[in-house]
Amino acid sequence: MSGLDLDRYIELYRRTVTDTALFIVKNPADAEDIAQDVFLKLFTYQGNFNSDEHIKAWLIRCTINHSFNHLKSHWNKNYVSIDSLGEMQDKKTNDDNGIRTALMSLNPKLRTTLYLYYYEGYGVAEIAGMLRISAAAVKWRLKRGRDKLRDVLDDERSIDHGL
Amino acid sequence: MDYKKAIDNTLSDMNGSFRPMSNAEFSRKVQERAEIMSSNEKNALHPGIVELSPVQPEHKSNKVFNVIAGIAGTATVLAGAVFGLNWLNEHGGLKEGGSDELRAGYSQNTAAATTVEEQPEFTTIFQAYSNTDDSGYVKVDQRYGFGDDLTVHLREYIFDGIFAKISYELVFKDEITGDISDIRQIWPKDTESGHCESVEYGFGKNTVSCSASYRLETFADQTEVSFGYKDDPKSELFGLTMFKSTDRINEPMITTAIYMTAPDNNDAPVMTEETTVTTDVLVTSEYATTATAEWTDDTTYNIPQVQITDGMLDYTDVTLALGEGNVKILPGKIYDGRILKLKLAGDIDDETHIGIRSVKNPRNIIQGGHKNDDGTFTFSALIDVPDGETDVFELLDLDALKTEGKPKAIEVINVSGIKDYESLTERVGLDMTQWGMPYETLEWLTLSPFGLEMSFTSDTNWKSPNISVEWTTLNGTVCKSRGHSGTGNYDESTGKYHTTLLIVPDEDTDLTQMKEFSINGLKTKRAEFMPRSFWDIPEEDSGTMLPVETFVQIAAPEE
Missing domain, CATH: 1.10.10.10 (Winged helix-like DNA-binding domain superfamily/Winged helix DNA-binding domain)
Structure with missing residues (x-):
């Protein structure tokens, strides 16, 4: 995939990928990292896509997989610090x-x-x-x-x- | 409710004050990483970057898979027989591309993908595929019956592009009493493409469970891993063939075929098969055989099998003979990766009639149960299968101890250690004297939507009295559970006895919703019993529910 194509798909689908990741991992910084991983995968992908919709579905599926993998690495470590409780109270x-x-x-x-x-x-x-x-x-x-x-x-x- | 709007608002809230980088910067970073990756990859194998080609139907239609007698030889292993060699290649094996009269036939169960119309003369094997984007976990569940004495049961298969792990069982009709050292000698063979990492065995009374791991060093368009005797490099019992292809929407994937080889004995039966499928497993069709062997389906097995998909019981009508009566397993979610919970209807009042044990691994299983208000019975067990591993458990009729001298297996349950819940674990270190357990210390608490585990240690090997736990949910429902920490396992490194009490609520009760909690009638002091991450008291009680994974409110003990 060319850099120009990547730019185009980032323009089109970055928000979708980040939102999907955010909704699963609940942290915007982590979601941003996951989005980078996913677009990296797209950029280095050697196969063919049929359409933009196909690419979108592919991106979402990748994002879900990466997000769940991210969650797995954080399971059983989900401590909530006392400091963050105040933040939660505000939200x-x-x-x-x-x-x-x-x-x-x-x-x-x-x-x-x-x-x-x-x-x-x-x-x-x-x-x-x-x-x-x-x-x-x-x-x-x-x-x-x-x-x-x-x-x-x-x-x-x-x-x-x-x- | 307007779900779309709710989700949109939620996303906006979560983004909060976070400022993402610009698209240009984002793109630049992605391309930089790609460049770095590319220069590092020359001497490494990365599963996500394997060269993959578009769908090649001829792969699937021209491959020749012959199901043969397979590990029937295992039965003869006990008698010292030796498998024939290169049977597969001599009969149009994969490497040769197959002979004309033999064809593979299968169809995907999840979509209208490749369907081979020709029917093979010989039976075929199934295929399982895994996408390198995914974990590569596929539940197989295919059996090969060989006469009345032996069934080979293929269980699970995991392939992530580097490691392949296959789990299978040899299920004998009768209890194993002979020498099984030959079975231990069956290993995946080391080749240029990869080498065997490990083989694990579990032995039940009539079952040998095997799990073999294989590491690929290189992955060409097609790679084969064969299993044979470790000490005989030329032997071949069964194997895996993995080749690159794409799925129905042109997604790259690696298709894996598992084939069985046959002994030289031409009288060996060739089996028909029909595969029990779950998602992502390709369906095989039933073919005519050239031999007289018959398919042994589930109805003739002594032990039926409970299928669990995504923690949900697949069967909607499972009835077990228990003692002199029957119990029915009610459908629903029964396993979350750690806690197994069966809701039973029928002739059962307490958990002393039913047991559970692993047939693969010696595991310390905590089990319990309680009668529900609606007359059903919840049987629960803490089955901690590590992530990525699988296990097979038998439900046992313990009443058979009196009548038959040993417990009788009434059901087989396959589980995999894939946890699908979020949980909290906290170290407590609480002396339980004031709760009627003078010799015990509550060391750890693990809370999840499916259960509460209380892990105790004790300096003495005493049996604590029944522990009665009661909690009140936010909507005022009072729930009860009983159990005891019992005599635990002794840990030499700590010099203590370790036990675990598992509290499993009724089906619709979420423990993370608990408002008050008491043990043995004593309400706890919430500041001292549960860790802060399990509960919180807002500075100002707004009455709004706090995030459930964080907060469990505990009432103070009454002094």
Whole structure:
């Protein structure tokens, strides 16, 4: 791939790649690093693509893989320092009805599936292909994600109303 | 709810004050890294940079795979027989491109990809592919039956471009009592393309589980790894062929075929097969055979098998004979990479009737269970399979100890150590005297959405009384669990006994949502029991729920 082509795809899809990574790893600096890795992979890729949409799907899939690999290296080390609690407290007050918190509380797999479906607009079959799972598994994750969000938000509203 | 808007707002919030570099700078960095990588790669093998070519259907249609008698020779191993050599090549093996009357046939199960229409005269093997972008993990689950005595069960396959790891089992009908030293001698052969890294064995009463790792040094368009006797360089029992291709959307991938060789004995049966598929595993079709051997399907096995995909039970109707009654495993999520949780309906009231053990590795398994309000029973076990490894477990009918003198296996469960949850682990170091356990120290706590593990140590080998744990969720639901830390494993390096209590909530209860927590009726002092990363008390209680992976509120003990 030429440098000019790379520039073009960065222009087109960098935001998508970074947002996808950010939604999984929850850290903008890490998401930026992952985005670099993914575009590096694109730049050195020797195969052929059929279309820009094909490239986008390829990029998203790469991003998901890299993001989950990144998460794996951080599992069981997810300490929260006391200092960061204050930061979370500030963010919490900007949270519109707790939806952001609820979304980020979801399991990464559920979160990713919701993101691809609702934000990127992919269909069940396309998501199944991207994530290498069955269509039934995609539907289950969507349902589970929505149910969990609903439970969490209902609890929040209960607390807010002193129930 | 407007999910798209919610996600958009979430992303904006998360970006916060972060200032990304410009696109021009970003592109420059990517190209710089590519240049550095290129100059470093001349003497290294990088899985992501392998030269890959577009789809070549002739690879798949012209390859010749002959399923042969395979490790039936293992049965004869015990009698000292020796495998024939080069059987595969003599019958139109892969390296020769195959003979005309033999064809491979398969189709992908996930898409309308390559489907070979010709039916082979001989049986074929299955193929599994792995994309070098992914972890390369593929669940295989294919069996080869050889008469009544032996089944070879291929389990999992992992290939990341450098390391290939294949797990398989030799399942004998009867308990193994003979010399199995020959089985230990089966290794992947070292060649110019790579060498064997390790072979691991696990021995059950009638099963030998094997896991072999192979490192590739070079990867040409096609690479083969053959398994044979370590001391006999010419022997060949079965092997892997890996070749480059692309998938249905022109993605580069490496297709792997696993083939079995046959002994020289021309009377050896040639098997038909039908593959149980999971995602990413290619389906083989059933072919006619030239021999009289018959496919041994699951219905004739003594032990059926539970399939777990992504932690979810695939079967929707699994009934086990337990004691004099039956229990049914209810569908749902049953494994998260660490905690196995089966919800059972039927004739079971406590966990003393059912056990679980590994058939591959000697593992210290913590098990427990509780009766649910709806009459079902939750059986849980802490099965810590390390990431990237696999294991096979048997569910046991312990009541058979009384009637048959030994526990009876009633179900087989395959698990892989791929954890799919976020958890917190904290060191506590708490003297449990005030909670009715005078000799125990709570060393570690691990909290995840699926369970709470409490790891204890003790200076003495005493059996602690039952521990009753109770917690209240944010919506006011009170949950209970019982267990005991029991007598633990002795660690010579520490001079202490180590035990673990596993608390597994009911199916719909998320432990990270707990509001209050008590042990043996005593509510804990939240400042002293749970680590700060498990809970927090906001300076000002706004009533808004905090991120669940961070906070678990614990009530103070009442003095």
